Amino acid sequence: AINLKPKEPIAYLICGEIFFWQSNYKEAINNLKTSRDYKANINNLYIILGNSYLFDNYAFNYALNNYNIALKNNPNNYLCLKNSAYCYEKYSRYSEVLKVLDKLLNFNKDDSLVLCYYGEILCNIGQYSNAMSYFTKANTIDPENTHNLNKRAIAYYTLQDYNKVLLDLDKVIQLDPLNSLAYYLKCIIYYTKKDIDNAIMVFKKCKELLDFNDTLSKIQLFHLEYLLNKNNSTELNNILTKINQSSNIEDSTLLLLIRCKVYVQLKMYHKAMLDLNLLYENSNYSSYILYIYLLREYTDFWLHLNVYLNVNDNNDLSELGIVNGFSKHMYEKPQVYFISNLVNLNSELHQFQENDINRIIWKINVKEILNKDCFIKFIIKSTDYEQSELKHFKHVLKYEDVLKLEGLGWIEYQLPKIDEYNVCNIQPSIEINGSINMQIDYVRCGYNEEDITYVSNISDLLPNFYKICPNVPETFKDKYFSRKEMENLLELKDIINHL
Known part of the structure; x- marks a missing residue:
């Protein structure tokens, strides 16, 4: 058909959909774009094109553009709304995600996955108290959803309601005895409550379950080992050895943060400074500030850094009330000026x-x-x-x-x-x-x-840990991105109308 009529849009559209179902997304995109360029007036073309971009190395921006075109013509398209919510999240446009999820809940207020996803987004912006009602409603509808229970447990932890955290984690372990995330969180809880014996016991079980080929598992393992061995230099050196054996550590800011904290604990300040620089280069300002706050208590390190900076540069910030290494670093790197610096001045903010x-x-x-x-x-x-x-x-x-x-x-x-x-x-x-x-x-x-x-109080939980854990669309990929919902997007009447 294409050879006979090389500018026939419907033929390219049919080819594009076939390539999509064969998971050949690049060819699907090429054919669908050609169909679009030849003026195929079919709204679902943009949905299929958006889906192809979504599954082709997660090209979220292109996917979102096509979904939005489709939604202009059909604002209530359920498939488009679900997929666009995920794309918005990937760009941290959380207010847009919530607007889309509100529309989805208007269609079905008892969709437990959407309710859980709503709670996750609220947690991403620090609204843990508000998230609780969504997690709880999702749990009422689907009490055996261990993903939802884990996410609610993290929210309870942030709100410092530790007994409820343990209740949720015990339910998860009862439903899924091999759930490593539940054991990781349970170890964190016991450590936070200073119940070290139970923390060590749970850690041993967690270590058995973690997949060491997975970056998230490595982060969890090294984090727990660090917490439980803060004052044991031998074990800290062992942790360093294992972290340094990890490939592409610079690609994981949380692994860098853990290694930096180990260096500080061992008073290996020069190497800690090198990791600080890597964290700064690989993080946005908001994340970097969260990371550095976890090092604020190490006054000896900042004193050392202050001496080093004074020797190696002439940027004296005392006229701004900045008289210590931590405040100086925060001012020069993420451009943060602490109001407490004014204590050292007799005038207003400079x-x-x-x-x-x-x-x-x-x-x-x-x-x-x-x-x-x-x-x-x-x-x-x-x-x-x-x-x-x-x-x-x-x-x-x-x-x-x-x-x-x-x-x-x-x-x-x-x-x-x-x-x-x-x-x-x-x-x-x-x-x-x-x-x-x-x-x-x-x-x-x-x-x-x-x-x-x-800005949440993360306590002993790693900063942004909530965001690196798989979310609803990723955990329930087959349900959230349902292939069944993607069927029949190309209808017979569309083909006939273009013949």
């Missing part, structure tokens, strides 16, 4: 020095609003008066805005993008008017996907 500053982020905790007559005003002043047209920028949160932040815990609040100027020196400040019980930790430059980013 200036940031950075090229192309267009985002300012404050880490705040609005505990309680005591009076409705209140506001929070964020101010940015440019000190490059000769270069900058905009010398003063204000962003005000009125009572209604502040109310949305009350009780959220620690968050990073991102100010709107400032397009009007590009300066090297700015002076940020914050003004609180009225009765607001509020804490401020730091201000920084950077960019977050969302205006409000939750």
